Amino acid sequence: xxxxxxxxxxxxxxxxxxxxxxxxxxxxxxxxxxxxxxxxxxxxxxxxxxxxxxxxxxxxxxxxxxxxxxxxxxxxxxxxxxxxxxxxxxxxxxxxxxxxxxxxxxxxxxxxxxxxxxxxxxxxxxxxxxxxxxxxxxxxxxxxxxxxxxxxxxxxxxxxxxxxxxxxxxxxxxxxxxxxxxxxxxxxxxxxxxxxxxxxxxxxxxxxxxxxxxxxxxxxxxxxxxxxxxxxxxxxxxxxxxxxxxxxxxxxxxxxxxxxxxxxxxxxxxxxxxxxxxxxxxxxxxxxxxxxxxxxxxxxxxxxxxxxxxxxxxxxxxxxxxxxxxxxxxxxxxxxxxxxxxxxxxxxxxxxxxxxxxxxxxxxxxxxxxxxxxxxxxxxxxxx
Numbered sequence: 434x435x436x437x438x439x440x441x442x443x444x445x446x447x448x449x450x451x452x453x454x455x456x457x458x459x460x461x462x463x464x465x466x467x468x469x470x471x472x473x474x475x476x477x478x479x480x481x482x483x484x485x486x487x488x489x490x491x492x493x494x495x496x497x498x499x500x501x502x503x504x505x506x507x508x509x510x511x512x513x514x515x516x517x518x519x520x521x522x523x524x525x526x527x528x529x530x531x532x533x534x535x536x537x538x539x540x541x542x543x544x545x546x547x548x549x550x551x552x553x554x555x556x557x558x559x560x561x562x563x564x565x566x567x568x569x570x571x572x573x574x575x576x577x578x579x580x581x582x583x584x585x586x587x588x589x590x591x592x593x594x595x596x597x598x599x600x601x602x603x604x605x606x607x608x609x610x611x612x613x614x615x616x617x618x619x620x621x622x623x624x625x626x627x628x629x630x631x632x633x634x635x636x637x638x639x640x641x642x643x644x645x646x647x648x649x650x651x652x653x654x655x656x657x658x659x660x661x662x663x664x665x666x667x668x669x670x671x672x673x674x675x676x677x678x679x680x681x682x683x684x685x686x687x688x689x690x691x692x693x694x695x696x697x698x699x700x701x702x703x704x705x706x707x708x709x710x711x712x713x714x715x716x717x718x719x720x721x722x723x724x725x726x727x728x729x730x731x732x733x734x735x736x737x738x739x740x741x742x743x744x745x746x747x748x749x750x751x752x753x754x755x756x757x758x759x760x761x762x763x764x765x766x767x768x769x770x771x772x773x774x775x776x777x778x779x780x781x782x783x784x785x786x787x788x789x790x791x792x793x794x795x796x797x798x799x800x801x802x803x804x805x806x807x808x809x810x811x812x813x814x815x816x817x
Contacts, residue, residue: 461522462817468525475519478814480579484509486806491515491545492582493808495707495770495796500804515540516581520552532557535565541581551592561597561606566590567613568597568606568638569655569704574680574694576732576745578774579790579810584747585707585770586728587694588653588678589613595638602642607635614674615702616659617721618711621761625715629662633669650681655704659713659721672721674700674712688736696749699723709768709796710751714761722759725752740779740788747772753799762799769797778812786814 461472488509489497499505520537534555542549554563570588578584593613597606610632619625634657642651660671676698683691696705700723702712710724728749734741748771756762776790790810797803 470524472522473519474522474817475517476814476816477517478514478812480511480513480516480581481811482509482511482513483809484806485809489794489806489808491541493580493772493792493794495585495709495772495794496767498794498796498804498806500796500798500802502802503804513545515545518551527557530558559599561595561599564592564594565597567593567608567704568595568604568640569653569676570678570694570696571640571642571651571653571680573642573649573651573682574692574730576692576730576774577734577741577743577776577778578745578792579776579778579788579812580774580792580808582706583774584730584732584745585749585772586696586747587706587730588680588696589704589706591703591706604640606638608638610634610636610657613703614655614657615708615711616713617661618714618724618756618762619661621763622715624665625661625663629664631660631662631669632658633660633671634658647684648681649683651679653678653680655698655701657700657712659700659702659723661715661721663719665719670715670719670721672700672713672723674698674702674723676701676704676726678704690734691732692734693731694729696728697726699725701726705749707747707749707770707772708751709749709770710753710756710762710766714756714759716755716759716761722755724756726750727752737777738779739781740777740786743774743776743778745772745774745776757799764800765798765802767796768799769795771795784816786812786816788812788814 461474463472486507487499518539523534525532535552537552538548554565575587591613593609595606595608616630636657638655640653655676657674658671659674663670678696680694700712705726705728708726713723716722730747732745734743750769753762753768772794774792778788780786792808795805
């Protein structure tokens with residue numbers, strides 16, 4: 434039984450990403466080199482994880498949740514420090530405009546333990562080039578969680594290479610295709626393999642953000658092409674794909690912030706974080722069809738002591754009906770994932786943060802099977 438079924442009579446709440454929660458607590462070592470100001474920043478973070486049921490990995494992986502009736506080992510404890518992070522930013526004046534650069538990494542590379550590039554970009558006169566947060570979606574509708582990835586169903590707050598232009602609250606970008614967004618599922622197509630899947634055009638993303646009083650809001654869109662090479666007809670087959678994301682946060686009263694988001698599209702794939710399905714599939718005529726996806730988040734943060742109590746909910750769904758009917762997708766494929774988090778994150782003194790969290794996670798397959806799992810997590814983080 435999924436969270437949505439169990440709590441359909443209850444209002445569920447949540448509120449923004451741990452990145453936001455710690456941003457104000459992060460510090461930097463600043464120094465000047467000529468006319469350039471450079472800053473070194475980061476943190477060391479210990480995560481203490483206990484999975485009551487199946488082992489869900491370094492971050493919550495819904496695919497690892499065992500379905501009801503499937504036996505396996507329960508109770509897994511892991512201590513890790515791979516979210517620890519270091520970065521460098523620079524700022525220089527060039528012809529009257531500020532030139533900014535940032536290079537940042539953590540240790541989630543190769544499944545955990547190796548240095549991984551997060552950000553590497555420069556920006557000047559509104560033009561950003563390099564690897565940075567995707568222009569689709571943002572942090573307004575997400576909740577601080579100790580789990581690194583947090584709520585499913587939001588616009589995928591991840592990073593990819595891009596060329597972006599920003600003016601005021603509007604930004605438009607050409608982004609690396611086939612990475613965040615994923616592409617066509619060819620697993621059940623014997624005459625097509627992964628090498629035939631291609632990305633001929635960049636993904637186009639647009640975003641607008643603004644605020645009014647105690648409310649901040651944003652709207653994003655992604656337009657993309659998913660395609661493959663059809664060896665039988667010696668031609669490229671493609672489909673137009675799209676997605677939209679709406680997000681908002683509101684300070685409803687002193688010490689209480691509510692946040693939420695909605696994401697929907699056809700062929701958006703991983704642009705919706707936690708999407709159970711890939712962007713599309715190949716039907717029995719050899720044509721490309723997009724997989725429709727819908728997700729959402731909702732939550733609340735309440736100030737308490739030297740920190741905040743956060744209650745966060747997220748859901749991501751994929752409409753697999755047509756793909757299953759075509760035989761392109763399996764009836765045992767997951768089509769719904771959900772998560773709910775309750776945590777307390779606090780900073781007793783400057784530069785130091787602690788947190789404790791309980792998470793409840795579910796998945797449901799197209800044929801109606803489901804499963805759930807509980808994760809308990811704590812953290813200690815020292816910033817510089």
